[in-house]
Amino acid sequence: MITAAPALTPEKAVIPLPAPRWQEHWRQAIRDPAQLLAALALDPQELGVSAEALAQFPLRVPRSFVARMRRADPSDPLLRQVLPIDAEMQVVPGFSFDAVGDGAAKKATGVIQKYRGRALLVATGSCAIHCRYCFRRHFDYAGENAARNGWEDAVAAIAADPSIDEIILSGGDPLSLTTAKLAELTTALAGIAHIRRLRIHSRLPVVLPERVDEELVQWLDQLPWPVAFVIHANHAQEFDTAVDAALARLRGTGAQLLNQAVLLRGVNDDLDALAALSERSFAAGVLPYYLHQLDRVQGVAHFEVSDERATALHAGLMARLSGYLVPKLVRELPGDTSKRPL
Numbered sequence: 001m002i003t004a005a006p007a008l009t010p011e012k013a014v015i016p017l018p019a020p021r022w023q024e025h026w027r028q029a030i031r032d033p034a035q036l037l038a039a040l041a042l043d044p045q046e047l048g049v050s051a052e053a054l055a056q057f058p059l060r061v062p063r064s065f066v067a068r069m070r071r072a073d074p075s076d077p078l079l080r081q082v083l084p085i086d087a088e089m090q091v092v093p094g095f096s097f098d099a100v101g102d103g104a105a106k107k108a109t110g111v112i113q114k115y116r117g118r119a120l121l122v123a124t125g126s127c128a129i130h131c132r133y134c135f136r137r138h139f140d141y142a143g144e145n146a147a148r149n150g151w152e153d154a155v156a157a158i159a160a161d162p163s164i165d166e167i168i169l170s171g172g173d174p175l176s177l178t179t180a181k182l183a184e185l186t187t188a189l190a191g192i193a194h195i196r197r198l199r200i201h202s203r204l205p206v207v208l209p210e211r212v213d214e215e216l217v218q219w220l221d222q223l224p225w226p227v228a229f230v231i232h233a234n235h236a237q238e239f240d241t242a243v244d245a246a247l248a249r250l251r252g253t254g255a256q257l258l259n260q261a262v263l264l265r266g267v268n269d270d271l272d273a274l275a276a277l278s279e280r281s282f283a284a285g286v287l288p289y290y291l292h293q294l295d296r297v298q299g300v301a302h303f304e305v306s307d308e309r310a311t312a313l314h315a316g317l318m319a320r321l322s323g324y325l326v327p328k329l330v331r332e333l334p335g336d337t338s339k340r341p342l
């Protein structure tokens with residue numbers, strides 16, 4: 001007798017487990033310095049790991065980012081960006097708690113406007129990775145995020161100001177919100193005629209490339225505005241094949257990909273490292289945008305590079321690379337009408 005049912009071989013009957021969702025990778029991040037250093041075969045004592053610094057701003061680093069660190073190298077440039085160390089607890093004059101004047105530039109809950117035409121939404125306080133040099137280490141996220149009340153205050157403030165033509169999703173990391181939550185915002189913004197561009201500032205395609213999943217790509221695909229997607233990578237070693245694939249998916253949506261980096265002592269403050277970062281970014285479809293002098297907040301002084309050295313490095317990049325591979329060297333200061341070129 002012939003039946004219509006296909007013969008099931010034992011192999012075909014095995015249902016493969018679904019790939020873990022990005023939230024699972026997020027949850028599996030390393031939060032214990034001892035565990036991080038054990039994975040890298042390093043000694044916590046030797047590195048000056050600080051419990052106090054850890055209490056002030058917890059360690060958080062996704063496992064795939066750890067996998068890009070070199071083993072047994074205490075000066076690995078990726079490790080330096082995430083490890084809480086004693087130097088953070090030094091109180092250094094000139095380094096404050098609100099170095100960039102976010103407090104004064106608040107327009108509504110979670111909406112910051114400093115520059116003409118551009119409103120920045122602090123969409124959330126969460127990040128997949130905690131970068132030790134981050135100025136937001138002292139920011140009141142819990143109170144100041146625009147996603148509260150279904151984005152109501154933020155959307156009302158933007159709707160009321162026709163001079164705003166670009167919305168910047170920032171944070172924290174805006175892609176730490178679910179895609180459904182992001183879609184809730186863009187659906188509300190789509191009703192505001194004066195918005196012309198959407199910009200997304202996110203480190204997630206670099207530190208947790210699994211976040212760029214099919215759902216995110218579909219959301220980006222159907223947005224009614226041109227999109228600028230600004231990633232954040234400080235060193236060529238942060239790129240790998242998974243990051244390349246995530247960036248290729250983003251590019252496939254038509255988004256313009258840009259990179260902002262922070263100039264950091266002991267991480268990327270040499271000409272070879274900066275040139276390699278620009279070249280590696282471009283190979284992944286990303287143009288260099290800004291190279292930031294760090295914001296002078298308490299706890300980050302040991303990362304600071306002098307302006308003299310920063311401008312010399314920048315001149316070196318200009319002498320070495322194609323013009324479009326040279327980022328703008330800038331600093332952010334309260335009261336300025338734009339980032340200030342050095």
Ligand SMILES: *Cc1c(COP(=O)(O)O)cnc(C)c1O
Pocket residue numbers: 112113114115118119120168332338339
């Ligand atoms: C950096 C920043 C921007 C963006 O500035 P661009 O020069 O356009 O990249 C916008 N708003 C705020 C509050 C910022 O800090």
Ligand code: SF4
Pocket residue numbers: 126127128129130131134135136171172173203232
């Ligand atoms: S990802 Fe960005 S916002 Fe988050 S800790 Fe790092 S630098 Fe700060």
